Amino acid sequence: MHKLGYTVTCMSKPLADMSGSGAHLHHSLWDMTGYNLFADANQSDGISDLARWFIGGQLKFATTLSIFINSTVNSYKSLFKKG
Numbered sequence: 001m002h003k004l005g006y007t008v009t010c011m012s013k014p015l016a017d018m019s020g021s022g023a024h025l026h027h028s029l030w031d032m033t034g035y036n037l038f039a040d041a042n043q044s045d046g047i048s049d050l051a052r053w054f055i056g057g058q059l060k061f062a063t064t065l066s067i068f069i070n071s072t073v074n075s076y077k078s079l080f081k082k083g
Contacts, residue, residue: 027054 029037029050038051058065 029054 027038031037038048038054039046040048040051
């Protein structure tokens with residue numbers, strides 16, 4: 001993409017009226033037969049216990065994960081470029 005004059009960035013959206021990636025992810029887990037392991041039709045919300053444990057793990061380790069998934073100060077340097 002650089003050869004075509006484009007720059008790829010994963011900068012988040014720091015202000016409502018500015019462009020940004022939004023930085024959201026979708027997770028799914030399927031077994032070898034094509035069964036969705038995060039779904040459970042017997043639950044009122046359709047979410048399996050495995051999916052609940054997965055979400056719980058993300059919440060438990062959110063501080064540690066933020067080291068890898070949060071933007072750094074340098075991500076916002078384009079906001080402050082002059083000219």
